[in-house]
């Protein structure tokens with residue numbers, strides 16, 4: 001973990017400096033509880049991924065989320081004041097139309113969402129946008145390979161760079177991103193040899209997801225690692241370390257059984273009135289008194 005942990009905040013330059021020294025640990029979080037858990041587990045980076053769209057909000061893909069949605073979730077994460085670096089994901093179309101819009105949208109993730117860096121997908125064609133955001137003093141994380149916002153143009157979620165020419169293009173993209181000043185690059189869904197070459201050739205850290213073991217760090221989706229995804233399809237590259245969804249179902253069933261049997265709530269889980277007040281209240285609430293009072297009012 002970065003040295004800056006003791007200083008209570010991990011920064012983008014600190015992540016950059018981890019290359020070749022310590023493996024970078026990144027996980028997604030989309031709200032305050034998951035952010036607190038990620039930070040307690042000592043994540044170096046919390047990514048407020050646009051995967052919030054399908055993981056949490058029930059959409060089929062990530063294309064549905066807007067800058068407003070990403071600001072909303074990023075702010076929930078940063079309100080917990082984690083030690084980890086918080087990276088806000090730039091959603092589809094927030095960095096595709098102009099450098100001006102890109103800087104404005106990245107600025108919203110920082111100013112309104114509290115992120116300390118942003119992530120955006122794509123290679124050389126995104127260089128002007130990346131340079132503009134870096135010029136605005138916002139650290140940028142790149143994202144190459146299987147970029148989910150390109151699901152329609154890729155024709156589905158497919159491993160990228162399986163052919164030598166495509167892999168070579170991706171390696172060139174990684175060099176271009178590094179030259180443009182990104183502080184790290186996510187490599188998603190690529191053959192391990194491609195990740196190995198990129199990691200060896202570029203000076204910025206690579207963070208893999210479905211990219212093999214050679215990257216400078218690894219990232220997974222919180223709900224996949226913990227089993228909170230409740231039966232969602234898990235890609236081959238996911239390792240699930242717990243089954244929180246099953247634990248939650250068990251807990252809720254026990255709660256419902258206790259409600260049914262009357263065991264919940266117990267004496268210890270119940271509020272009481274001082275005895276004198278209770279007696280006055282009980283007398284006031286005598287049904288016969290109520291009837292007489294009503295009749296007197298009507299008469």
Ligand code: KIV
Nearest residue numbers: 028049050051186209
């Ligand atoms: O949105 C996301 O969760 C991501 C990670 C999978 C890298 O981009």
